[in-house]
Amino acid sequence: MSVRERKKRQLAEREQSFLDQAWAMIQADGVLNLQMARLASACEYSVGTLYQHFSSKEDLLVALATRSVGERLELYQRASQWQAPSRHRMLAILLADVLIAQKAPEYFRLAQYVSTHTIWMAASGPRREAALEASQPLGAAVENIVKDAVQSGDVRLYGLSARELSAGLWAMCEGMHSLVSAAGLLEAHSVPRPFQLLMASANAWLNGQQWRPEVALDDVAQQNAVLLQIMDEVFVDFPKTACPVVALKDSD
Amino acid sequence: MSVRERKKRQLAEREQSFLDQAWAMIQADGVLNLQMARLASACEYSVGTLYQHFSSKEDLLVALATRSVGERLELYQRASQWQAPSRHRMLAILLADVLIAQKAPEYFRLAQYVSTHTIWMAASGPRREAALEASQPLGAAVENIVKDAVQSGDVRLYGLSARELSAGLWAMCEGMHSLVSAAGLLEAHSVPRPFQLLMASANAWLNGQQWRPEVALDDVAQQNAVLLQIMDEVFVDFPKTACPVVALKDSD
DNA sequence: ATGTTTTTTGAATCTCATTCATAATTGTCT
DNA sequence: AGACAATTATGAATGAGATTCAAAAAACAT
Known part of the structure; x- marks a missing residue:
């Protein structure tokens, strides 16, 4: 059953990498210039995948604030x-x-x-x-x-x-x-x-x-x-x- | 020279009516749902005219906050x-x-x-x-x-x-x-x-x-x-x- | 190997803010 | 008044970007 676990962990890791990247981009260009498409491609995933983690841009921002x-x-x-x-x-x-x-x-x-x-x-x-x-x-x-x-x-x-x-x-x-x-x-x-x-x-x-x-x-x-x-x-x-x-x- | 005056006054009045309407719309639907096009047409002006008063949506919001x-x-x-x-x-x-x-x-x-x-x-x-x-x-x-x-x-x-x-x-x-x-x-x-x-x-x-x-x-x-x-x-x-x-x- | 389910993809869609070429109006001069 | 110039108004077109979703790929089960 550790497959499930690993999957879950990988999911969580991907989420973190999205947030890491988003944070870096915000620090560089400000909140206003954060773009979902840019973020996704910077993480080498598609927009769709990004949206599997966050229901909207605002959702992502709240997640980011939460994490920090x-x-x-x-x-x-x-x-x-x-x-x-x-x-x-x-x-x-x-x-x-x-x-x-x-x-x-x-x-x-x-x-x-x-x-x-x-x-x-x-x-x-x-x-x-x-x-x-x-x-x-x-x-x-x-x-x-x-x-x-x-x-x-x-x-x-x-x-x-x-x-x-x-x-x-x-x-x-x-x-x-x-x-x-x-x-x-x-x-x-x-x-x-x-x-x-x-x-x-x-x-x-x-x-x-x-x-x-x-x-x-x-x-x-x-x-x-x-x-x-x-x-x-x-x-x-x-x-x-x-x-x-x-x-x-x-x-x- | 009172023509200039009247013009200026009318301009100011129009600006107020934009702000009045914007305020009403915000009270009804929240800031997030304020749309420039909707606002313009509610005031029976074109978007272009609206943009003659406010350089951007944010600009309008600041004006609104200022007025209130x-x-x-x-x-x-x-x-x-x-x-x-x-x-x-x-x-x-x-x-x-x-x-x-x-x-x-x-x-x-x-x-x-x-x-x-x-x-x-x-x-x-x-x-x-x-x-x-x-x-x-x-x-x-x-x-x-x-x-x-x-x-x-x-x-x-x-x-x-x-x-x-x-x-x-x-x-x-x-x-x-x-x-x-x-x-x-x-x-x-x-x-x-x-x-x-x-x-x-x-x-x-x-x-x-x-x-x-x-x-x-x-x-x-x-x-x-x-x-x-x-x-x-x-x-x-x-x-x-x-x-x-x-x-x-x-x-x- | 084959069918089924889950995940990923990114082009297409949709929503708006913003622009700008054109039209309408106003003002000026003869 | 009419002709020309300057100013304003218009709203279709543009552009930026968030969000969706049908199709493809991958993972899984039998």
């Missing part, structure tokens, strides 16, 4: 498992997203594009299910931090669930990435260094939740120190120069 | 000019967006779709400029509140500009609307009543900024009271039943 959750998750889990105060771990989650946005701007663009009602609804039902399923571990990683925080008395839930509590920060993070990716918008509103602002704003939110240890809003040095510490201890493999979040007040 | 800023602005200005503590006025801004999202869900979907890198970049440069320009008054309305707040000692800027300070809340608001419009996402993460959560989270952020008068996080009754007051005094013309933000803890 993997890298994000890896960083989230590092943050979640880091031996440090819960508050610092929450900041590490935000920083993870910032680093990804730096490293692969197309990642967030794709995620944003795909979660648009228009595109989202054009994907197949099962594909959407899978995408939601894949995002669960991300939520779980954050939930894990929140639960630790509650347990150690760093924060109180006031009747909310851990997921609900973190949703505010989630929204802030998503929102800032959206604003950033709308070229010119933040500049037009005189908001430079959006990611630094995100971190500062997250600190305000955490303070507002009375998430210990609280940090003085004007103590930029301390806030930066934490971020540098995260870079040193959690995201060592990222160049510190690629971290656009430190130093909100002085220098550049 | 108007209604939003009207609500923002009410919030901005309301005679009430600055903190309440900030909440009124958020509530304005929630009310619009309730009344015309397609508004936020369109805005989100349009601010996608993919669509945004496919619009013409001047159109993008105009869109950014049109969003200025929204920013100004908020900025106005922040400045009042600073003046009356309700909040401190700590070296940020008024716009920068408000960007965190802006991101949170945008982000939550994005999350909401990705069907099933919040449900999958067990986050019901996102708008209530948004308001609660905004309160946390405001507290974190030490924005006076501070509010106890667990005092749901007081938080609700403020929202109801806003509905009563600022958004009287909206049915209170259409306000999905009150009562986070009990009832439904």
Whole structure:
């Protein structure tokens, strides 16, 4: 019966190669220029075969976004498992997203594009299910931090669930990435260094939740120190120069 | 020379009628099903004429999003000019967006779709400029509140500009609307009543900024009271039943 | 070896956005 | 008014690309 298995595996492999290729093409030319026929022939298959895997282009895009959750998750889990105060771990989650946005701007663009009602609804039902399923571990990683925080008395839930509590920060993070990716918008509103602002704003939110240890809003040095510490201890493999979040007040 | 004037006016009127019709069609069938040819013939003009106004479909969508800023602005200005503590006025801004999202869900979907890198970049440069320009008054309305707040000692800027300070809340608001419009996402993460959560989270952020008068996080009754007051005094013309933000803890 | 089922193929189809040569209208000048 | 020029409007034709599906190939079963 291992024939069945092998078949299935080969199918899955082909699907991955389609996605690999699609990702490469998107990174090179942007989502708008991805063409199904081009993709198929780049993978040395026919369009028909491609359509056996994905019911439509949108379906493929959702699959792609789903798959690339993997890298994000890896960083989230590092943050979640880091031996440090819960508050610092929450900041590490935000920083993870910032680093990804730096490293692969197309990642967030794709995620944003795909979660648009228009595109989202054009994907197949099962594909959407899978995408939601894949995002669960991300939520779980954050939930894990929140639960630790509650347990150690760093924060109180006031009747909310851990997921609900973190949703505010989630929204802030998503929102800032959206604003950033709308070229010119933040500049037009005189908001430079959006990611630094995100971190500062997250600190305000955490303070507002009375998430210990609280940090003085004007103590930029301390806030930066934490971020540098995260870079040193959690995201060592990222160049510190690629971290656009430190130093909100002085220098550049 | 009034001939020139009349011409110009008629041109503008035609453009509006295109946008009116496009908006109606989008509300009925969604962005995905808007067809340029259909739109043109519904307006009793040829496609060519339509293309004299908009360089592409994306261009039209951006124009549409730009125009519908108007209604939003009207609500923002009410919030901005309301005679009430600055903190309440900030909440009124958020509530304005929630009310619009309730009344015309397609508004936020369109805005989100349009601010996608993919669509945004496919619009013409001047159109993008105009869109950014049109969003200025929204920013100004908020900025106005922040400045009042600073003046009356309700909040401190700590070296940020008024716009920068408000960007965190802006991101949170945008982000939550994005999350909401990705069907099933919040449900999958067990986050019901996102708008209530948004308001609660905004309160946390405001507290974190030490924005006076501070509010106890667990005092749901007081938080609700403020929202109801806003509905009563600022958004009287909206049915209170259409306000999905009150009562986070009990009832439904 | 032969028939049957499954997979793959890619040319043909279909849907639209976009263009542009032509027609219609408007404006100008005598 | 009529003749010529400039501007606008038209919609059939074009083009780009997603999607389909009848036919061919491959895999499988007997």
